[in-house]
Amino acid sequence: MNLSPMHIAVVVIVIILIFGAPKLPMLARSLGQSLKIFKSEVKDLRDDKDEKTTEPGELGRETGQSTPTTPASDAPEPAAHRNQDPQSREK
Template identity: 40%
Template sequence: MMFRNALEPWHLVLVIIVGVVVFGSKRLPDAARALGKSARILKSEMKAMKEEEQQPTATAQAGQGQPPAQHTLQNLPGDAK
Protein backbone atom coordinates (compact mmCIF):
# COMPACT_ATOMS: atom_id res chain seq x y z
CA MET A 1 0.00 0.00 0.00
CA MET A 2 1.65 3.15 -1.17
CA PHE A 3 -0.92 5.63 0.19
CA ARG A 4 -1.48 4.02 3.58
CA ASN A 5 -0.77 7.19 5.57
CA ALA A 6 -1.27 9.67 2.76
CA LEU A 7 -2.56 12.59 4.84
CA GLU A 8 -1.18 13.11 8.30
CA PRO A 9 -1.60 16.15 10.58
CA TRP A 10 1.89 17.41 9.86
CA HIS A 11 1.02 17.56 6.14
CA LEU A 12 -1.79 20.00 6.93
CA VAL A 13 0.54 22.12 9.07
CA LEU A 14 3.07 22.19 6.24
CA VAL A 15 0.42 23.29 3.73
CA ILE A 16 -0.71 26.10 6.06
CA ILE A 17 2.86 27.31 6.55
CA VAL A 18 3.52 27.31 2.80
CA GLY A 19 0.23 29.19 2.24
CA VAL A 20 1.18 31.89 4.74
CA VAL A 21 4.64 32.26 3.20
CA VAL A 22 3.35 32.41 -0.38
CA PHE A 23 0.25 34.59 0.11
CA GLY A 24 1.11 36.47 3.28
CA SER A 25 -1.03 36.63 6.40
CA LYS A 26 -3.01 39.66 5.17
CA ARG A 27 -4.18 38.12 1.87
CA LEU A 28 -5.04 34.69 3.32
CA PRO A 29 -8.53 35.64 4.63
CA ASP A 30 -9.40 37.18 1.25
CA ALA A 31 -8.28 34.03 -0.53
CA ALA A 32 -10.34 31.86 1.83
CA ARG A 33 -13.38 34.10 1.32
CA ALA A 34 -13.02 33.86 -2.46
CA LEU A 35 -12.69 30.09 -2.23
CA GLY A 36 -15.86 29.87 -0.11
CA LYS A 37 -17.75 32.10 -2.55
CA SER A 38 -16.67 29.90 -5.46
CA ALA A 39 -17.80 26.80 -3.58
CA ARG A 40 -21.25 28.34 -2.92
CA ILE A 41 -21.63 29.26 -6.60
CA LEU A 42 -20.62 25.75 -7.65
CA LYS A 43 -23.08 24.24 -5.18
CA SER A 44 -25.97 26.41 -6.42
CA GLU A 45 -25.18 25.61 -10.06
CA MET A 46 -25.06 21.87 -9.33
CA LYS A 47 -28.43 22.14 -7.55
CA ALA A 48 -29.91 23.97 -10.55
CA MET A 49 -28.60 21.28 -12.90
CA LYS A 50 -30.11 18.51 -10.77
CA GLU A 51 -33.48 20.32 -10.65
CA GLU A 52 -33.35 20.75 -14.42
CA GLU A 53 -32.75 17.02 -14.89
CA GLN A 54 -35.62 16.10 -12.58
CA GLN A 55 -38.25 18.01 -14.56
CA PRO A 56 -40.78 15.71 -16.22
CA THR A 57 -40.24 15.10 -19.92
CA ALA A 58 -43.86 16.01 -20.71
CA THR A 59 -43.23 19.68 -19.86
CA ALA A 60 -40.05 19.63 -21.93
CA GLN A 61 -41.92 18.23 -24.93
CA ALA A 62 -44.80 20.71 -24.56
CA GLY A 63 -42.42 23.69 -24.77
CA GLN A 64 -40.39 22.54 -27.77
CA GLY A 65 -41.28 25.65 -29.78
CA GLN A 66 -39.94 27.97 -27.08
CA PRO A 67 -36.27 28.78 -26.50
CA PRO A 68 -34.74 27.39 -23.28
CA ALA A 69 -35.11 29.51 -20.16
CA GLN A 70 -32.21 31.71 -19.18
CA HIS A 71 -30.58 31.05 -15.80
CA THR A 72 -29.47 34.00 -13.72
CA LEU A 73 -27.08 33.98 -10.79
CA GLN A 74 -28.57 35.23 -7.57
CA ASN A 75 -26.70 37.30 -5.04
CA LEU A 76 -25.31 35.11 -2.30
CA PRO A 77 -25.09 36.16 1.35
CA GLY A 78 -21.95 38.18 1.85
CA ASP A 79 -21.71 39.40 -1.76
CA ALA A 80 -21.01 43.06 -2.31
CA LYS A 81 -23.74 44.88 -4.20
Protein backbone atom coordinates in the same frame (compact mmCIF):
# COMPACT_ATOMS: atom_id res chain seq x y z
CA MET B 1 -2.68 8.08 1.51
CA ASN B 2 -2.68 9.05 5.16
CA LEU B 3 -2.25 12.72 6.01
CA SER B 4 -0.51 13.22 9.29
CA PRO B 5 -0.69 16.46 11.26
CA MET B 6 2.88 17.16 10.17
CA HIS B 7 1.88 17.12 6.47
CA ILE B 8 -1.01 19.52 7.12
CA ALA B 9 1.26 21.88 9.09
CA VAL B 10 3.81 21.98 6.27
CA VAL B 11 1.10 22.78 3.73
CA VAL B 12 -0.30 25.60 5.92
CA ILE B 13 3.18 27.10 6.38
CA VAL B 14 3.86 26.99 2.64
CA ILE B 15 0.52 28.70 1.94
CA ILE B 16 1.30 31.45 4.45
CA LEU B 17 4.75 31.97 2.92
CA ILE B 18 3.37 32.15 -0.64
CA PHE B 19 0.33 34.36 -0.09
CA GLY B 20 1.18 36.21 3.11
CA ALA B 21 -0.92 36.46 6.25
CA PRO B 22 -2.89 39.61 5.26
CA LYS B 23 -4.20 38.03 2.05
CA LEU B 24 -5.42 34.78 3.63
CA PRO B 25 -8.83 36.10 4.81
CA MET B 26 -9.48 37.54 1.35
CA LEU B 27 -8.55 34.22 -0.28
CA ALA B 28 -10.78 32.28 2.12
CA ARG B 29 -13.71 34.63 1.44
CA SER B 30 -13.37 34.34 -2.33
CA LEU B 31 -13.04 30.55 -2.05
CA GLY B 32 -16.23 30.43 0.03
CA GLN B 33 -18.12 32.56 -2.52
CA SER B 34 -16.89 30.35 -5.35
CA LEU B 35 -18.07 27.21 -3.56
CA LYS B 36 -21.47 28.81 -2.87
CA ILE B 37 -21.91 29.64 -6.57
CA PHE B 38 -20.75 26.17 -7.58
CA LYS B 39 -23.25 24.49 -5.24
CA SER B 40 -26.13 26.62 -6.52
CA GLU B 41 -25.25 25.81 -10.14
CA VAL B 42 -25.08 22.07 -9.39
CA LYS B 43 -28.47 22.30 -7.68
CA ASP B 44 -29.94 24.11 -10.71
CA LEU B 45 -28.55 21.45 -13.04
CA ARG B 46 -30.09 18.68 -10.93
CA ASP B 47 -33.44 20.49 -10.91
CA ASP B 48 -33.30 20.91 -14.70
CA LYS B 49 -32.45 17.22 -15.11
CA ASP B 50 -35.44 16.23 -12.96
CA GLU B 51 -37.75 18.43 -15.07
CA LYS B 52 -36.47 16.95 -18.34
CA THR B 53 -37.02 13.35 -17.22
CA THR B 54 -40.80 13.97 -17.07
CA GLU B 55 -42.23 13.68 -20.58
CA PRO B 56 -45.13 15.92 -21.56
CA GLY B 57 -47.55 13.02 -22.08
CA GLU B 58 -46.38 11.13 -19.01
CA LEU B 59 -48.66 12.99 -16.61
CA GLY B 60 -51.73 12.21 -18.74
CA ARG B 61 -50.91 8.51 -18.78
CA GLU B 62 -50.81 8.39 -15.00
CA THR B 63 -54.32 9.82 -14.70
CA GLY B 64 -55.76 7.51 -17.35
CA GLN B 65 -56.06 10.12 -20.10
CA SER B 66 -54.95 9.15 -23.54
CA THR B 67 -52.36 11.30 -25.26
CA PRO B 68 -51.14 11.05 -28.83
CA THR B 69 -47.72 9.45 -29.17
CA THR B 70 -46.70 11.62 -32.14
CA PRO B 71 -47.48 15.34 -32.20
CA ALA B 72 -49.09 16.63 -35.39
CA SER B 73 -46.08 18.83 -36.21
CA ASP B 74 -43.80 15.78 -36.31
CA ALA B 75 -46.03 13.86 -38.74
CA PRO B 76 -44.33 13.20 -42.09
CA GLU B 77 -45.63 15.11 -45.09
CA PRO B 78 -47.26 13.13 -47.89
CA ALA B 79 -44.93 12.41 -50.80
CA ALA B 80 -46.96 14.60 -53.17
CA HIS B 81 -46.38 17.70 -51.04
CA ARG B 82 -42.66 17.26 -50.43
CA ASN B 83 -41.49 18.13 -53.94
CA GLN B 84 -43.93 20.95 -54.61
CA ASP B 85 -43.15 24.61 -54.41
CA PRO B 86 -44.07 26.12 -51.00
CA GLN B 87 -46.21 28.78 -52.70
CA SER B 88 -48.32 26.13 -54.43
CA ARG B 89 -49.23 24.63 -51.04
CA GLU B 90 -50.79 27.92 -49.94
CA LYS B 91 -53.25 27.95 -52.86
